[in-house]
Amino acid sequence: MARALIDPPLEPARYPFAHPVRVRFAETDAMGVVHHAAYIPWLEEARVELLASAGHSYAEVHDGGLDLAVVEIQVRYRRAVRFGDPVVVHAGMAAASRSVIQLAYLVVAAGEVAASAVTTHACVDPQGRPLRVPDWLGALAAGPTALRPA
Amino acid sequence: MARALIDPPLEPARYPFAHPVRVRFAETDAMGVVHHAAYIPWLEEARVELLASAGHSYAEVHDGGLDLAVVEIQVRYRRAVRFGDPVVVHAGMAAASRSVIQLAYLVVAAGEVAASAVTTHACVDPQGRPLRVPDWLGALAAGPTALRPA
Amino acid sequence: MARALIDPPLEPARYPFAHPVRVRFAETDAMGVVHHAAYIPWLEEARVELLASAGHSYAEVHDGGLDLAVVEIQVRYRRAVRFGDPVVVHAGMAAASRSVIQLAYLVVAAGEVAASAVTTHACVDPQGRPLRVPDWLGALAAGPTALRPA
């Protein structure tokens, strides 16, 4: 599934979850805008909060012996983000199979779409060995944390 | 073109350029391996060095009024990288059109393929306005900096 | 003054300003706790917000031709911070002279003092040339943004 990345919708209303991010000056670069690598931890932060909002805090999941390893990321940068722009990362579960899950994201800065992204994750145990996607996690792709239909 | 991302070859010999990277402890995370966001600056560093190796240093290009804005990144993580692993980023120009260029990368850690990646870039002026890809840059996709045929 | 760094008070009540920070997983390291370098942008974020709370947003100050260059930082790490810990950065203006200002910080994680810090800043123009500390900025070291007496 990792190869057939979904196209993240460009309408915030399609996403069930919205997470505000504060741009840090340290995240800007000498082109005067936020460096492209800085978005990646924003996506991660939104993902952690989305799972927590569904009752699965990072600590609980991790202490239960499960980690979500990132197996693929794809980000399309559509507009520069500036220091001071209010940023909201919209996120939703896009798909789940036996082996991976996918989330989609829309980064909105100062009211404009700045980037869209997809991340794909495999489940691993504390030693990094692959695990099947547990039922509760797969179910999130079909519930209130899922991307909304167009 | 950004939509039709190429599949980066998995053989280092297909890449014309190899750039060694030293993993920083600060780049690891609490899973004990390098955090996925840390690879992005490695790709950038390899890209800058590849262009410099072709006679186009960042300073010269930038002072000539051209910046390469990142419009898309795609990274597939295939194997964890650990602190202490010697890392080499293999890189090559994958494609060029009037409006964008693409580069492919293979991250090899401790002798094993750890990740593959593609980045897509648009040319912009110092104010961030789009420019056509200049001839010298497009030509790099067909010369010694290009990915080698299988 | 940069040589005579003040000792940041260890009581949150001595600080006029409190800024919550969300720990990012990307900020942890392979020792399982937040990497020491990650605190530095937290201090910066608190500093920017403290100035904004006093009516001097970064954009306004910057557009007025003034930047605050960091000339010294000192951080004492007292206790590890873990992913998931709620973090609050307490901050206050500690001193001001003609040439520099100093701020003090107390990083509190999960209710415990995790670090204390001092940063010293010089005023510079957009070309990085030194400027005198303007009156409005020096005055902040004696008003509601100043550290409170013991």
Added chain:
Amino acid sequence: MARALIDPPLEPARYPFAHPVRVRFAETDAMGVVHHAAYIPWLEEARVELLASAGHSYAEVHDGGLDLAVVEIQVRYRRAVRFGDPVVVHAGMAAASRSVIQLAYLVVAAGEVAASAVTTHACVDPQGRPLRVPDWLGALAAGPTALRPA
């Protein structure tokens, strides 16, 4: 000892170890120079390499049950570093007691002193509990890895 931080010498010749660093574009900020937080991982990288040069690789030390926790950092920024500047971090052991060690650093960029720094470290076991500084580590403050007399 953490309170009586030494003054790092400003002459590179006083340092026994020199470690080249490549500035990453991601390390610059919107002021057009390297962000002050980016120096901290450079110091760490030089520290790791200094210990490795003395026969104590990170892996060996860590696998032996010892980690060096950072308990204090102090950095004085003397000159901006720009992308493209060749950077060398000079480093040396400055002091050792039963409970902590200190290292001094001089960051030289494009041939000019850009920053000086001191870091203080405590020894901890894998659970983060304090350990006495082992003899081999204390001895480094008096041998070829020590700062040289003026």
